[in-house]
Amino acid sequence: MSGDTTIVHERIDELLATHDPDTCEPRAFWGAQFDLGLAWVHFPVFHGGLGLHPTMNEVVAERLETAGAPKNDLFNFVGLGTAGPTIVAFGTEDHKRRFLRPMFTCEDVWCQLFSEPGAGSDLANVSTMAVRDGDEWVVNGHKVWTTLAHAARYGILVARTHPELAKHRGLTFFLVDMRSPGVVVRPLRQISGEAEFNEVFLTDVRVPDGMRVGEPGEGWRITIGALMSERSHNGDLAKRPRGMGPVAHAVREWQRVGRDDAVRRDQLMRIWIEAEMIRLTSIRAEQSRKGGTPGPEGSTGKLATGILPQRVFDFCMGLIGAEGMLISDYLMGQPDRMFAGNMGDGTEDLEIAKAFLNARAATIGGGTTEIQKNTIAERVLGLPAEPRTDRDVPWRPAPERGT
Numbered sequence: 001m002s003g004d005t006t007i008v009h010e011r012i013d014e015l016l017a018t019h020d021p022d023t024c025e026p027r028a029f030w031g032a033q034f035d036l037g038l039a040w041v042h043f044p045v046f047h048g049g050l051g052l053h054p055t056m057n058e059v060v061a062e063r064l065e066t067a068g069a070p071k072n073d074l075f076n077f078v079g080l081g082t083a084g085p086t087i088v089a090f091g092t093e094d095h096k097r098r099f100l101r102p103m104f105t106c107e108d109v110w111c112q113l114f115s116e117p118g119a120g121s122d123l124a125n126v127s128t129m130a131v132r133d134g135d136e137w138v139v140n141g142h143k144v145w146t147t148l149a150h151a152a153r154y155g156i157l158v159a160r161t162h163p164e165l166a167k168h169r170g171l172t173f174f175l176v177d178m179r180s181p182g183v184v185v186r187p188l189r190q191i192s193g194e195a196e197f198n199e200v201f202l203t204d205v206r207v208p209d210g211m212r213v214g215e216p217g218e219g220w221r222i223t224i225g226a227l228m229s230e231r232s233h234n235g236d237l238a239k240r241p242r243g244m245g246p247v248a249h250a251v252r253e254w255q256r257v258g259r260d261d262a263v264r265r266d267q268l269m270r271i272w273i274e275a276e277m278i279r280l281t282s283i284r285a286e287q288s289r290k291g292g293t294p295g296p297e298g299s300t301g302k303l304a305t306g307i308l309p310q311r312v313f314d315f316c317m318g319l320i321g322a323e324g325m326l327i328s329d330y331l332m333g334q335p336d337r338m339f340a341g342n343m344g345d346g347t348e349d350l351e352i353a354k355a356f357l358n359a360r361a362a363t364i365g366g367g368t369t370e371i372q373k374n375t376i377a378e379r380v381l382g383l384p385a386e387p388r389t390d391r392d393v394p395w396r397p398a399p400e401r402g403t
């Protein structure tokens with residue numbers, strides 16, 4: 001066992017000896033996990049980590065899973081997967097000290113204020129404005145599809161500060177207190193009835209300059225860093241043990257109602273093989289990244305992990321037949337965690353009809369299937385790029401924006 005592995009195992013032993021996962025209150029458990037450097041082991045010491053290689057996180061995850069430790073992922077997906085790594089990579093010491101621990105314990109849930117009605121796939125087109133006023137920035141704009149904004153204490157925000165520059169160059173990255181005056185969160189009701197995401201209206205919201213991340217105008221570089229963290233966090237989910245994740249729901253439903261049907265068994269096998277290919281490909285992708293030669297697997301992974309839950313829940317709906325037309329309720333709840341059909345490990349208690357409806361979003365969120373295909377065409381296959389006419393022109397005078 002290497003020295004690093006020994007340290008990690010010793011810390012886990014200490015955590016489990018002092019905080020029994022069966023009886024400990026989840027927030028107290030996560031707090032102790034953070035203080036022992038087991039939140040993100042590759043983060044710096046005193047900021048939830050031990051400064052070790054990121055692969056050591058798997059050791060922690062496996063042992064805590066076996067011990068039945070509480071999981072915080074779905075309660076604070078944006079915080080743990082995107083905001084935390086972004087703060088460590090680009091934030092100040094004050095940001096790290098102030099935000100990381102309550103983020104890990106889920107006392108502070110985080111949301112991502114990126115997409116707008118006119119800026120989704122073309123994210124660099126954001127029109128939310130931030131204008132400097134002394135030690136503060138005054139922010140005005142309209143964000144949309146903001147997952148868990150109704151539960152969030154803080155948001156990561158990309159806003160335009162230099163409209164006279166080309167669109168990618170005029171952006172700045174901020175951390176926003178969602179309780180600030182001028183922040184209004186309105187639910188967006190989804191096809192399944194619930195509202196997991198929201199629109200967020202920002203009207204004369206005052207953001208202290210101390211909540212800026214990076215330099216003014218550097219926002220695109222930081223946004224790309226944040227999106228890469230999000231992508232890698234999602235990629236980690238695809239490395240679940242064999243048979244876990246969305247495919248587990250297909251197997252469970254088949255065992256419940258489909259066993260005698262040879263055609264359904266054939267369909268299940270195809271889905272199983274697809275899930276296994278995704279899992280093995282994501283493991284191979286990680287190995288090539290570690291070896292210093294990242295391959296195309298990262299780009300194809302997002303494409304495949306978006307489509308899989310749709311296949312799984314289509315299959316489940318076929319299995320359950322008329323039962324799939326019944327939905328337990330159509331009340332507009334605002335869940336306190338993310339929909340788990342494509343994010344969870346497959347052990348969660350799901351209503352198949354709602355999971356089927358929610359799975360449509362899996363090929364949109366985090367970058368649509370079409371955009372992934374563009375990326376593969378251009379960066380992996382080397383096909384000619386789409387024409388980009390607005391790349392080097394100032395953002396403000398573009399006539400189609402009516403300014």
Ligand SMILES: Cc1cc2nc3c(=O)[nH]c(=O)nc-3n(C[C@H](O)[C@H](O)[C@H](O)COP(=O)(O)OP(=O)(O)OC[C@H]3O[C@@H](n4cnc5c(N)ncnc54)[C@H](O)[C@@H]3O)c2cc1C
Nearest residue numbers: 112113114115120121145146147361364365366367368370
């Ligand atoms: C479940 C879920 C959670 C989300 N959570 C958040 C969040 O927390 N915070 C946040 O900021 N955003 C969030 N989003 C928003 C998400 O990032 C956007 O929906 C996504 O980037 C697509 O943008 P859009 O919806 O504006 O679609 P558009 O960009 O308007 O695209 C519309 C259609 O046109 C296609 N299209 C667009 N451009 C091209 C092109 N160049 N070539 C080919 N086809 C193209 C798209 O593929 C799509 O089919 C979430 C979305 C979902 C589904």
